Amino acid sequence: MTRLKLGMVGGGQGAFIGAVHRIAARLDDRFELVAGCLASTPERAAASAAGIGLPRSYDTYQEMAKTEAALEDGIDAVAIVTPNHMHAPVATGFLKAGIHVICDKPLTAALDDAKALQDVVAASGKLFILTHNYTGYPLIREARDRVARGDLGKILQVRAEYLQDWLAEAPPPDQKQAAWRLDPAKAGAGALGDIGTHAYNLACFVAGQQATSLAAEVSASVPGRQIDDTASVQLRLDGGARGHIHVSNAAIGHENDLSLRIYGTKGSLSWRQEAPNEMRLARFGEPVQILTRGSGAVSPAAARVTRVPPGHPEGYLEAFATIYSDASDAILAANGTTLPPDHHINTVADGVAGMEFVSACLASSDNDAAWVDLT
Amino acid sequence: MTRLKLGMVGGGQGAFIGAVHRIAARLDDRFELVAGCLASTPERAAASAAGIGLPRSYDTYQEMAKTEAALEDGIDAVAIVTPNHMHAPVATGFLKAGIHVICDKPLTAALDDAKALQDVVAASGKLFILTHNYTGYPLIREARDRVARGDLGKILQVRAEYLQDWLAEAPPPDQKQAAWRLDPAKAGAGALGDIGTHAYNLACFVAGQQATSLAAEVSASVPGRQIDDTASVQLRLDGGARGHIHVSNAAIGHENDLSLRIYGTKGSLSWRQEAPNEMRLARFGEPVQILTRGSGAVSPAAARVTRVPPGHPEGYLEAFATIYSDASDAILAANGTTLPPDHHINTVADGVAGMEFVSACLASSDNDAAWVDLT
Amino acid sequence: MTRLKLGMVGGGQGAFIGAVHRIAARLDDRFELVAGCLASTPERAAASAAGIGLPRSYDTYQEMAKTEAALEDGIDAVAIVTPNHMHAPVATGFLKAGIHVICDKPLTAALDDAKALQDVVAASGKLFILTHNYTGYPLIREARDRVARGDLGKILQVRAEYLQDWLAEAPPPDQKQAAWRLDPAKAGAGALGDIGTHAYNLACFVAGQQATSLAAEVSASVPGRQIDDTASVQLRLDGGARGHIHVSNAAIGHENDLSLRIYGTKGSLSWRQEAPNEMRLARFGEPVQILTRGSGAVSPAAARVTRVPPGHPEGYLEAFATIYSDASDAILAANGTTLPPDHHINTVADGVAGMEFVSACLASSDNDAAWVDLT
């Protein structure tokens, strides 16, 4: 199997998510990282590239897009792991150069940029893959499959939480991860953008429904903070379910506690990202079952994205690697191969949906938490 | 120590909560059950009394109130365990006869009745004790104590859930517990009254705050059901916290799953009624601690209501017994003894607050889940 | 239903288990405590009796046995809650007076005393009920029932642990509970007698098998301690299973952590006393099930000893109360009524078996942990 050639923009020294993308791309041996513009100054870009033994390093992403597009063995796709406000310009540059894009979430810092980018993607004819990495967990695939085939009956309630506590206090000024995430100009929204879009995407992915309207209580826990760190959101979904999303990065006692519960007329399921190898499955009048990743009880959709047997825990990096493996399948399919069954990628449309969620939450919050329609 | 004399109205053969009250009253040996009107017909009342060896059985609660008030060794208090709509008339009868009342929740089926009863209580000068039994758990006392002394800092979020699944499908017509709870005339509200008032009371009890406004999504999961079985409620509390309450008796996979989480600026706590002997306690930047009932780490407020050492689980009946022991302390104090420190009872005011919560939720629901002020 | 009349020896002020027995006897309203000799000096006995409002208090147990036997309305049974070495003489006194005995465990401090008491019981024709209270948990009844009906197939492994940490350090000299338990003359054995007999009894009760031989590593964790605090015991059982028992009251991090696992050729079960309302049930090739106390999935044997629905946790006192309710059934049956189905009491034979277990463990330990046969 030939490995695809991957480039990266962002992810230089001191960054968190760039290193995660590199491991994820490498884990299943479907990509080879060959080029990058890892930082926003030429010096740091070069040093970062040298630090990871990257063959080709560029001073600017514009130069990188142009050069790679012209190379015989140029990159097949670029991974964009910059702060949010740079996603759209970088993606636009590579898409216009004819290069597929794999982009971190949220899609952009502002909804308008998201919609504009969606047009660019459509015009380009290239793939745009948004890394909502939590959809890569095998038991999330299982959950989606069970909902889709009616195992839980008609869906009544969809409830997701995503709680962290790393911003429960004002961070030190030199903490790079925090700095741009707390700056409205670079991040757009706070917890809503950073983790709220994940929770909303996951809920919709599994439930197979999208919100039609919402009402959001949005708040900041630290005096002087310019951006939201907590939101409690009521949802109404287009399939008739009610929903609720609670996100915070100021909820002390939680590290990266994304969880999902789905209640239907015939059963329910419950899953937590911090213990991702099992899912509680309930049917009315029967003992609750503990469904484990990789066991004989899971569906082909889940088994396809599993590497090791049950009891050998897979985690965050493996789920992220599945996003990259699904991306490689999509890229190969764009070149003519057949997509495997149960294949899934998040697209620019999912990214726009996420930004509409954020935008509606902020609009609701500005109107005393009244209901707001999503389009 | 002399035992107080207790009477009971309701709780005849086939009832659930009456038997619970009797065990609770007996467990700590503070009460002796001596009289009752256990059912609404003389025949069933007499048979029920005989079945439990009750010394004095009455055909009607009116007769019972009158007769017991006149007896030299008449009852000190009456426990009312009828369906909701009968709480007010029965309580009124005994209060006017000069007998203390211990009453199951919710206070009434309708808010007007609750307010009227509050006036009756005030005029009577007698005790009215509402059995919000979940406040009797030692670790709930601990939680309240920690919040009150500032252990969690300023409270930001208060979140309670109370989920059951026994009404996830339409019950058989002959199921007595379900029949009156699904009848709007007898129950007033559905899940909101039956378990929502518990969740709201518990949240306020621990947080030391009351709601000033709320917005509620209320629904019924079973076609044709005349009463709510599910509600998702946003709260704003008078101490500045935001809150959320989620209740359902149609959430498959949950038996009696009442849980509470409190987030503050310095820490958080989390507790589940189904595993009531431990509480998760988090402080920013430190490992989460598992605090156990009865251990040396709990406060005097919690230790006072504990019977056996940690590791020897206490449960629902013990928590309920604490309500009765606190009631006996209150009755003795009404006769001149001193209340112990950290003593607590729920009063008619808590009952009115619960009914205002239910009423506001239904009003919000009738107005498309808009915000409604509580008075 | 008429309540039986109960007496008590031991359980005076400052005692732990006496108060537990009193609550247990009272909880299901099957007994009325009317007489006692609660302490070993007349002054403390009288003060203790007054403290709990006991009608008849005696200076000595001998006087109590003689007087109660002669009373028209004398006690039906006596509960013995003294230190271990007094069980046999007190029990003998009451049995010879024709009074049924309910006795705390272990049966005696020495095996010879246990065997002699067994003869006394046989000669008396009276009931001797040993309070192995953990057999009163509904899910333990369920476990036993499932093993007995072959639900797990042929039993391969039986593993019990009983871990505490209250004696991990030398206790203060004035701690009454510790003082006699650490005195070989009064306790006989340490952890082996106090909690090892519980673990062994529970394992045998559920597995339906008894040990034929064992090999035991026995140790003391605190310098200078005269008695065992830890034991790790290999077992061979008469039904062909292998077994293992690990007990310690010096295992830091455990409060009263009794647990049991049974592995068979078709399935397994796992249960922990500190979370007694659920049991893990596994069958080969199927998802693990969480079986809850009181749910529709449990057998009549478990349902019979359940008071409140699933999700309303029952605990230590309820399980202990079941021992007393089963005792009352046995006493009534001795007077001619019919025992209910699935009725169970632990007898003097179970007590002798426990003492043989302790004795064999100590003999093995004295012989470098070699195998020792049980008779």
Added chain:
Amino acid sequence: MTRLKLGMVGGGQGAFIGAVHRIAARLDDRFELVAGCLASTPERAAASAAGIGLPRSYDTYQEMAKTEAALEDGIDAVAIVTPNHMHAPVATGFLKAGIHVICDKPLTAALDDAKALQDVVAASGKLFILTHNYTGYPLIREARDRVARGDLGKILQVRAEYLQDWLAEAPPPDQKQAAWRLDPAKAGAGALGDIGTHAYNLACFVAGQQATSLAAEVSASVPGRQIDDTASVQLRLDGGARGHIHVSNAAIGHENDLSLRIYGTKGSLSWRQEAPNEMRLARFGEPVQILTRGSGAVSPAAARVTRVPPGHPEGYLEAFATIYSDASDAILAANGTTLPPDHHINTVADGVAGMEFVSACLASSDNDAAWVDLT
């Protein structure tokens, strides 16, 4: 950073552990797989190599060792992932060719082979790294570090379990993983070799002690099985602790359930491989703490082998990757660089210790589970 060149023997199509080694070697980007002899016939070897895009494939491991040793850019190390009985001959071949060896466990099928191999390693001057992958978990490093620095006081008890159920029934004859593991000629021992060596290694690694003697109950659960599937082993350790190891691959309800508990005079810790991102830590008289991987509370030894923040679960593959990263550090150090602090590899001596454990268990079992000394 230059990647080391890796070869592989074994791990062809249908194998489990070979693919795991390849992911592990790749995850941290420290190795590049360039050569292999992936199967025992030339045809399957070539097909397997082609399937993963391997540059150089050999028909025999002898040819591979000879050729690679002579190449300018030949492999730095070979990973051996064959059935147990082939470890020694393959390792010997590469060591004699001057190539470092990374080898799966157990070291060999027979103890004599293990000792002979130990001599070969010593004579070669090359590295021999045994992949006891569970030592790669960050919280296992943390546990070892805490024991070593006295955080738990003097160690009293060391207890490990490793339970699986995949062999609870006789497997289908065509199941490749099971076939050689159930063949005494290829596997040496059954559960004792396959998982017992892991449990024993992990216990010794964390406790910092080795067994001096043991007594083992060994059994097979399936009629006709020629090899052990269950063992319950008592240990005495050279640091004064007692120990116990329980392993089975016929324990229904367990997937890959390796767990470890260490009790000391000051505290205890408890860890489960299936939930590897947290560890329970207890100190006498304090609430139990939940220590999480990657949090600020862990030591540098644990932090060094962590990739992503707490709450982002790492699992089996990450722990295995740490074994490879530690191997790469060791290989680089053999070439003159400095080993990082807290670096660890398992060596051939650990492999011999594992085989002595297996051998002693079988000897004990053959002598009615009597005590056997380890040398």
